[in-house]
Amino acid sequence: MYPSITDLSKFSDNVALISPAEGLQITYADLLERVRRKQAELPSRRSLVFIQAKNSVESIVNYLAVVAAGHPVHILEDLDSDKGQALVAHYRPNLMISEDRIQNGDNTPIDLHPELEILLSTSGSTGTAKFVKLSQQNMASNAHAICGYLGLTSADRAFCHLKPYYSFGLSIINSHLMCGGSLVLSDHSMIDDAFWTDLQDTGATSFSGVPYNFETLLHRGFDPARFPALRYATQAGGKLDAQLVRHFAEAFGACGKEFVVMYGQTEAAPRISWLPANLAPKHPDSIGKAIPGGRLYLVDSEGNQITDIQAEGELAYEGPNVMMGYAENRDALASDETPARLLTGDIAKRLDGDLFRIIGRSSRxxxxxxxxxxxxxxxxxxxxxxxxxxxxxxxxxxxxxxxxxxxxxxxxxxxxxxxxxxxxxxxxxxxxxxxxxxxxxxxxxxxxxxxxxxxxxxxxxFFSWLGAKISEALGFTDRQSETVMEAFYNALQTDRISSDKSFEDLGGDSLSYVALSLELERLLGDNLPENWTSMPLGALEDIRETRALSINA
CATH class of the missing domain: 3.30.300.30 (ANL, C-terminal domain)
Structure with a gap:
């Protein structure tokens, strides 16, 4: 039996949630009280619940209250979006919860499997109404395994910027609540100065990201040594280029910290494997080994296990975190179709020991x-x-x-x-x-x-290639900008640009950050300030003009 993420009472005085944007710091005792109050507002009949969530105290309270009450829940970004409305129409939830309201839905009773706890979308992009069904054991065993291989304790403080409706983001929430650690809640992007200010000021011990996040950090010249409280960073959500894995493993290792590469799928709640930090420099192209309690192996096209150490095959996984199957309609929420093993759709080879390297995909x-x-x-x-x-x-x-x-x-x-x-x-x-x-x-x-x-x-x-492609898409390849104002206009395509506005004021995103970084480096050379995203465009233009005068002198 695994610990429950809703068993909050044993960590009473520990800090559970920190929300810099809301000016809140919540202990586990306070969080438990808030959860109980919210739970009292929920129906006693087991119901299908949809929660609109973001990285906020109220969203965490809503999530924990629904899970503690035993209601299966689907977490999504926006109930009112086209995708959200399509899912509501298809599954007809009994209850819908956002930060400011609880709304009754379809009152028709639903036959819900007694072990069903979480419904996650298999895709954030397709809009198809297909859910992965995850049980309490799936979620708890995965969180427990993550606590084990990352060595999480109540002293850990995760910087949560990944969205809670994303399986990676949800796993960070669950694992830290299970061990009595703290969650620093943030909606800032890594390109925002506020991201790093909050990470430093709150004493966060970890942050996590997908490949693009770390490609962005490489370009920013990120140095983990600047953050004394930081213990480690984790990467998942797709393959990070092996050169970048080695770069970050060495950068973190040089200052006594760890960079941990992970692999998973939503169908496994989601973590499947992890690469110990000390092995990353030697095996930067590896997904690592199976998480505690799980087993990885290769199978051939007939489903037979491969024992030849040199052969490649489809990566298969077994463990208590393997899903209960898929749901494509309301009726499927009553059944349990847990597969004997999870076929990942990835073609892999076995490396030294229990490590694996993915070399391609069998699935599309x-x-x-x-x-x-x-x-x-x-x-x-x-x-x-x-x-x-x-x-x-x-x-x-x-x-x-x-x-x-x-x-x-x-x-x-x-x-x-x-x-x-x-x-x-x-x-x-x-x-x-x-x-x-x-x-x-x-x-x-x-x-x-x-x-x-x-x-x-x-x-x-890859980062240079991506930057070039973004610059090409934004028109920088055919016509280089002559001024900072022109560079910003080409990148952001907005009439709000003025000398007193900054990149952050103008709502720049990660993609425009990459393109503008490249263009500003061309215009300003080595004089590009580290905090350029928060500087007025006029100040940046002054730097460009000063450089131009020095070159022409």
Whole structure:
């Protein structure tokens, strides 16, 4: 029996939640009282509940109250969005909760499996109404395993900026509440100065991110030694380039801290494996070994376990955190279809000891920016417009292969479709034209050949490649900016730009940060201040003019 995340009473005086934005610091005793008050507002009949949540005290209280009351819950970003409304219409929850209201839904009783606790979407982008069903054992065993391999104690303080409706973000919440640690709640991006100010001021001992977060940190020149309280950082949500894994492992190790690479899937609640920090410099391309209580192995195309150490096969996982199956409708919430093993869809090889390295995918999913994209769904969309097409990709880019002459208008149209439908930035969508789409000997599409066509894989580091693609998408390649104001306008495309506004004032995001960093480095050279995102544009322009005068002197 695993500890419960809702057993808050044993950590009474510990600090549970810190919310700099709300000016709140909540002990476990206070959190328990808030949870009990909220729980008293919930129905006694077991119900399906949807919660709109963000990184706030009230959202955490709502989540814990619903779980403590035994109601299966789906956590989502916005109940009123098109996606949220589509899910509400499809599943007809009995109750919907946001920070400021509890709203009754469909009053029809639902047959809910007694072990069902959490419903998570398999994809943040497709809009399909498919849930992963997770039991109390799934969630608790995974949190317990994370506490074990990260060595979490009540002294740990996680900086929570990943969203609670994302399985990675939720796992951080659950694991720290299980061990009596603290959660620092933040909606800031890593490009915001406030992110690092809050991390420092609250004494956070860890932060986590997806690959793009760490690619951004590389460009910012992040140094973990500047944060004395920081004990470790974790990375998951897609494959981080091996060079960057080694870079961060060495940077963290040099100041006595740890950089931990992890691998998982929503179907495993979500953690499956972890790479011990001391092994990362030697095996930066490895996903590590199975989490405590789990087992990883390889199977062939017939499902037989592979024992040959040199052979590759599909990665399979067994453990108490493997899901209860999927739900595509209300009726499926009553059943338990826990598979004997979870086939991950990833092709892997075994390395030294119990370590594994993923070398490809058997399933048609990629995870650029940590967002899972179904390639078959993209394929269906593209074929409606261009039948002679094939869609593939990596965790760094979505690739559209088209048969026919190069057509710039078609290229931009299809990229626009993908941007609109799947919420990806145009900068990570590559369109390639072929005289004939490459085929395998059996007549099927050769997706590897499409990926490996010259130009598919960057010859430089991924971050530089991504920056170049973003700059190209924003028009910097064809026409370089002459002033700071012009650079900002090209990147942000807003009429709100003025000399007294900063990047943060103008609502810049991670993608525009990358492009502007590159362009400002060109304009300002080595004079680009570390805190440029919070500086008025006029001050940056003064630096540019001073540099220009010195060059021309």
């Amino acid at each position: 999913f990629i995870k650029p920016f940590g967002v899972r994209i179904g390639l078959d769904e993209v394929q269906s969309l593209i074929k409606e417009r261009h039948p002679l097409s094939a869609v593939t990709g990596t965790d760094q880019e979505l690739i559209l292969g088209l048969e026919g002459d190069h057509d710039l208008d078609l290229q931009e149209e299809l990229r626009g479709l993908c941007v609109t439908r799947f919420g990806l930035p145009a900068a990570v969508i590559t369109v390639k034209f072929f005289d004939k789409l490459p085929l395998l000997a059996n007549g099927k599409i050769d997706f590897r050949a499409i990926i490996e066509q010259p130009g598919a894989q960057p010859s430089v580091g």
